[in-house]
Amino acid sequence: MLKPTALRYRPEDCSIARSLEVLGERWTILVLREAFSGVRRFDDIQQNTGAPRQVLSQRLAHLVEHGILRRVPYQEPGQRQRHEYRLTEKGLDLYPVLVGLLHWGDKYLADEGGPSVRLTHKDCGAPVRVTMLCADGHEIGSAREVRPVPLS
Amino acid sequence: MLKPTALRYRPEDCSIARSLEVLGERWTILVLREAFSGVRRFDDIQQNTGAPRQVLSQRLAHLVEHGILRRVPYQEPGQRQRHEYRLTEKGLDLYPVLVGLLHWGDKYLADEGGPSVRLTHKDCGAPVRVTMLCADGHEIGSAREVRPVPLS
Numbered sequence: 001m002l003k004p005t006a007l008r009y010r011p012e013d014c015s016i017a018r019s020l021e022v023l024g025e026r027w028t029i030l031v032l033r034e035a036f037s038g039v040r041r042f043d044d045i046q047q048n049t050g051a052p053r054q055v056l057s058q059r060l061a062h063l064v065e066h067g068i069l070r071r072v073p074y075q076e077p078g079q080r081q082r083h084e085y086r087l088t089e090k091g092l093d094l095y096p097v098l099v100g101l102l103h104w105g106d107k108y109l110a111d112e113g114g115p116s117v118r119l120t121h122k123d124c125g126a127p128v129r130v131t132m133l134c135a136d137g138h139e140i141g142s143a144r145e146v147r148p149v150p151l152s
Numbered sequence: 153m154l155k156p157t158a159l160r161y162r163p164e165d166c167s168i169a170r171s172l173e174v175l176g177e178r179w180t181i182l183v184l185r186e187a188f189s190g191v192r193r194f195d196d197i198q199q200n201t202g203a204p205r206q207v208l209s210q211r212l213a214h215l216v217e218h219g220i221l222r223r224v225p226y227q228e229p230g231q232r233q234r235h236e237y238r239l240t241e242k243g244l245d246l247y248p249v250l251v252g253l254l255h256w257g258d259k260y261l262a263d264e265g266g267p268s269v270r271l272t273h274k275d276c277g278a279p280v281r282v283t284m285l286c287a288d289g290h291e292i293g294s295a296r297e298v299r300p301v302p303l304s
Binding site for chain 2: 014015016017018019020021022023024025026029030033036037087090092093094095096097098099100101102103104105106107108109110114115116117118119120121122123124126127128129130131132133134135136138139140142143144145146147148149150151
């Protein structure tokens with residue numbers, strides 16, 4: 001395991017804590033799940049997540065405010081203009097976190113029927129997994145192979 | 153972007169939602185951050201996270217109950233026996249999620265001083281990043297290269 005002495009950074013500077021301040025609410029992550037699935041419209045997101053409408057409005061506004069989603073106008077024939085929600089680059093960069101949660105849940109929490117979705121590489125069709133690589137190209141099999149180096 | 157039609161799985165079966173039911177609370181992730189940093193004892197975890205003691209007790213019990221941490225007895229000379237908390241394999245498997253949150257926060261939320269910690273490969277010292285690979289060995293650069301295939 002990693003040594004306690006590795007924790008000489010200031011916990012209040014921790015990027016995990018900061019990320020959680022932005023994302024650390026269950027509905028927020030579920031809204032992002034919808035966005036990554038291409039579900040962009042309020043009513044569809046509401047239906048798929050089951051979030052109360054007011055909560056969903058707040059979460060969407062929060063994600064727009066933090067630059068994770070952007071509002072894009074659209075108009076159906078005969079309807080008033082509405083907005084849909086699309087991931088920004090900042091939002092798209094959260095994909096490995098969501099896939100990590102997905103695969104951990106698939107491994108430990110799926111019911112007898114197994115996982116409900118498989119992620120595949122569009123180009124070749126092979127299944128996709130989250131992993132870690134070092135800059136020298138070695139794949140990292142576990143946390144035990146990683147050393148945190150304090151920078152401050 | 154991914155197509156809406158890709159979302160033909162049942163959202164209630166979603167492994168992300170299930171993972172969040174277990175993990176979806178800010179203190180829980182911060183406790184795991186400590187565990188991955190080798191901080192295993194109640195008082196040290198309490199000091200580093202700032203979690204109220206009663207909340208921390210509940211979160212630790214929750215993580216033990218879900219098999220993510222395990223309690224291991226220890227005894228300092230002249231003191232009563234206490235327990236420390238160590239990651240199980242199920243807990244260790246959450247590492248990419250935490251590293252994903254760390255690096256996203258480093259990229260988008262760090263202050264002027266930059267990130268407070270760098271993760272390096274123990275064997276070679278090179279910096280470590282989270283990424284996605286397909287089973288044919290292609291690295292996946294973005295969510296746009298992934299196709300979700302419903303299994304149910």
